[in-house]
Amino acid sequence: MTTIAADAPPSPPARGLRGPWGTLLASAFGVMMVALDGTIVAVANPAIAHDLGASLAELQWVTHGYLLGLAVFLITAGKLGDRFGHRRMYLIGVVGFALTSVAIAMSSGVAVLIAFRILQGVFGATIGPAAMGLMRSGFPSHMLGRAFGVFASLLGGATAAGPILGGVLVSAFGWHSVFLINVPIALAAIGLTAWLVGPNRPTDAGSQFDLAGIVLLSIAIFALVWALVEAPAEGWGHPLTLTALGLALVFGVAFVLWELRAEEPLLPMNIFRSLPISIGTVLMILMALALMGSLFFITFYLQGVSGLSPMQTGLQLLPLTAMMAIWGTPAGRLVDRVGARLPTIGGLVASTVGMAMLARLTPEIGWVYTSIAFILLGVGLSFVMTGATAAIMTSAPVSLAGVASGMQQAAMQLGGSLGTAVLGAALAMTVSRTLPGHFAAAGLPKPGPDEVAGMQSAVSQGGAVIPDGASAAVADAVTSASHLAFLDGMHLSFGIAAAVMAAAALLAWFMGPKQQEQVDEGSDDSTAEPVLHL
The missing domain is CATH 1.10.287 (Helix Hairpins)
Known part of the structure; x- marks a missing residue:
């Protein structure tokens, strides 16, 4: 008996650009808008704080509120796309994202701004699964890896452009402009969708809401x-x-x-009987945990310890973001050719080496060393994201494409939050443990527990707490001791991240080799894998 996966019924022949690649182009604009918003807003935070009088805690919730809205709604949004059609939900998400962006730009108080950021996150959660669902149902199985690779390249480019574009917009037009820029992007997404994407076709129209x-x-x-x-x-x-x-x-x-x-469950548990789906989801969590959790602190190193400006920091990170933009498409082609397992393992090994290199940073290491580490990370992550995404999406039934995409993106969001929290805790504890020793080694009075607690936050961000009236020599000694304590914590965090990447490489081996060409049966949407037994 041979088992072959089933494929979606063939779509009507495409006319002109109204085919799979046109669908990718139209859907990419919406997802690029969401990706751009994730990095461009960080540049505007100081201006928002100054203009609206926001406290540090309120400013953090400008980001956290968006994250909450996004993470909570992803899987539900995917189910809505399966039920009502991904084209319809994509357009709703794009329009809602643009309108909330305008509302944020017009906000006169930080509480209102945060409320609209949460709502913007909800609409952002609608866009991603709908775009992935359109691609899953529009591309044949043997081309999905290539499609996801092109998608990853576009997202990498948008992410890389965020800090640079944000700096230009804030300097020229103020913080409001980083939200208003979403309006023309949304209009382009709407126009391209109306032109290039075929009629709305629900993939699971008969299902009920759980x-x-x-x-x-x-x-x-x-x-x-x-x-x-x-x-x-x-x-x-x-x-x-x-x-x-x-x-x-x-x-x-x-x-x-x-x-x-x-x-009729929201997320059928038997979908996890598929090893590619289960392992791909875990890999997304581990990859985001290691990447987001560790890179959250690299900017503190570059600006606080190395003394780079925000613009110089963005340029130093360019090898990472540029490699993710360049290597997404080749990674997708390789996944189509040999399957997801080997490219994913190779990407995780490269990422492990890059992360291990970052675990050895010192104040004296130059840009060449850090650039090599970022290049390894960027290339490796391109293969990991493309391979794990392809493993999840090609193994899920077309009728559950939205749910599977929502699950994949929710895994990344949760992994990033987990990494920032866990690795941040490891860094902070290390700073508290080693700071007194570095003060003593520098010939400074050894701080007590209360003093260490008061300095921990600043030191954990690559800074130092200089006593009032301190001489230049004392200030230099305090700064040097603080930086050494920060590096101790950062080395531990990056070491943990490298170990997580290495463990993920071992886990990726069990995803299995390249599957045979498959067609979606769609007769039983609740099954874990759409199959025909011959």
């Missing part, structure tokens, strides 16, 4: 992301952090138990 599953999953993800966001400030042992983690666990378990008995 309202209980949506509520349980939304509460679980909200509680988990909130805990991960607040833990670095409140502390892991704080009652609010523990309560949020407890809620996430309780509602997460309740969601799984409900999905196992629901007639």
